[in-house]
Amino acid sequence: MSEPFFSQLKCRECGALYPKKAIHVCEYDFGPLEADYDYGKIRAAISRGKIQSRPLTMWRYRELLPIDGEPTVGLKVGFTPLVKADRLAEALGVSELYVKNDAVNYPTLSFKDRVVAVALSRARELGFKIVACASTGNLANSVAANAAAAGLESYVLIPYDLERSKVLNSLVYGTRVIGIEGAYDQVNRLCSEIAGKHGWGFVNVNLRPYYAEGSKTMGFEIIEQLGWEIPAHTVIPMASGSLLTKINKAYREAVKVGLVSESKFGIYGAQAAGCNPIAAAQKAGTDLIRPVPKPDTIAKSLAIGTPADGYYAVNVMRNTGGAAEDATDSEIIDAIKLLAETEGIFTETAGGVTLACAQKLIVSGKIPRDERIVICITGNGLKTAEALDGHLPPPARIKPSLREFDALIAK
Amino acid sequence: MAKFKGRYWLNFSGPKATDPLIYLMSKKFDVIFNIRQATISGEMGLMGVEFEAEREELKAAIAWLEEHGVTVEPVEINTIEG
Known part of the structure; x- marks a missing residue:
């Protein structure tokens, strides 16, 4: 895209403007920062026909998404039934x-693929080599899978006592999973400190306005x-x-x-x-x-x-x-x-x-x-x-006999 | 000892919501507070505040606020998602 449709970040509380960096909180009042666009330019650049001529993915609406160039992560995400x-x-x-x-x-298999596709595409534009998130489920799966497909190194932070089945759905993609001992707010604080100290792209911390x-x-x-x-x-x-x-x-x-x-x-x-x-x-x-x-x-x-x-x-x-x-x-x-x-x-x-x-x-x-x-x-x-579990009836069980089968379905 | 700066959302509710808790905290602990935003409605209030203190002192001050019914969340809340 040659036209800069996505112009800046803007505080949702006071309207203060910020450059398009990996920041997410207004310095003045702690209000959340949100992507702001040049709607006049977008209006002149898109139409229903133009959108309909594009592949059936969420990137059909890319002028209204906060990236500067073409998307590079999650190219097949979206346009669900x-x-x-x-x-x-x-x-x-x-x-x-x-x-x-x-x-x-x-x-x-969740809407998180939409937010992660944007966050990781933007993370690449901002030069991040490592991306991360803290999640107990869908977000972790999506970051792990999309980062793997894009060749980005990823970390997933989880509460240390999370069920193994949930951890597996992230581990399989080769992401580095770290269990953290501590209460919810302690994990929160650690994530924001990691994002600041190590310069990682945390999809729902410093990349939150894009995500x-x-x-x-x-x-x-x-x-x-x-x-x-x-x-x-x-x-x-x-x-x-x-x-x-x-x-x-x-x-x-x-x-x-x-x-x-x-x-x-x-x-x-x-x-x-x-x-x-x-x-x-x-x-x-x-x-x-x-x-x-x-x-x-x-x-x-x-x-x-x-x-x-x-x-x-x-x-x-x-x-x-x-x-x-x-x-x-x-x-x-x-x-x-x-x-x-x-x-x-x-x-x-x-x-x-x-x-x-x-x-x-x-x-x-x-x-x-x-x-x-x-x-x-x-x-x-x-x-x-x-x-x-326990809310659906167990399957019926019969011997391999036609008589038993007929008796069962006649009930 | 180096001072640490932290940004927090404080949520005041319950019977002590109308007490001058920030004033009392600053008398009891060596914490500099800088209020950036505040809203109050009925018996509930929300405040965006920056605290500056030595780490252990700040931890103790936050624990004191929590004992008095204030929910203290870092501004970077919801970093753990489903």
Whole structure:
């Protein structure tokens, strides 16, 4: 790309401008830094036709992503199916429902491949040779896989007592996995110190402004796959709240650069009842987030007790006329089964949270039954299969006898 | 002993949320505080603050704040993701 569409970093609180470096916090007020673009230039440079002529990946929207040149990591990521979910719509009693299915994102079966593709492409532009993250699951898998494919050295930091099955999904890619003994905040502090001292590219620390922007591509794809329309209602899982704010940003940017006409849309957030700081704040009508010191839910990928973007997520929901909900563990399990049985999509626990909350929002009338709804499914059920232990009937068992088989299916 | 600078989000809630905890902390511990941002609503408050102190003194001050119901998070929160 010869045109510099991505111009600078900007503080979300005070608007102070910063150069496009590996920094993520405003020096004045500690506000998060966010990528800022020259929308006039982008508007003149892109069109629906130009986007549609490009390969079916998230990089179709590259003018709206924070890299200077061509992407170099995760070139096949994105453009996951938007499934018209008629059987699920019938079960929920709504007229038009879609599932955005990032459970089949490439290469590691979660939406994290989007953010990692942008973070690592930018890391290369900034000259990082080593990339890293601290994660208990999807993010670690994605950093390990995408770094391996790009020939970047990578480190994954994890709590030392993480289950072996989760560690395997990162180890297999040849990444260096380091278990850290300590509480959550101690690990946080160590990561920021490592990023500063060793000059590594930490995807969700010093590369965070770039990383977070990758989530927007989920929003752009939804718009394009709906025939260039913004859905009336979008239900999104919330951990830090970043994905929700970025899908909102994508919808607004698509209007700003002339890809869609303006229309009213509502953004809805979903959390687990066992870790619901953002949903609780939204329901209480405040934007101050009360931390959850000890999250207790099977939806571990959403269990962030002190969500960095919680304040912004509450404001997006408020400003768009949306709302938040939370779901118990048993509601999450039921929703995972419902999605699988009606649409053939096996989602991880976070997807169960999203569907369960969508159901509650529909039943309570906060989402009307006769308007277009999109549910964002962000990860694959094979990653959290243990959550279903004891919740599915065992397979029937018979002798190798036709009589026994006939007797069984006659029941 | 070299001084250490750290940036934190402090979350005040519960019965002591309206106490002058930062003032009391600075009387009790040798910590320089520099408030960068603050919001309060009802009985809950959020403050962005830079602390400068000798490491052990800062650790003790943070532990004291936590004993008084303040959640102390480094500004670089959520580095561990799912």
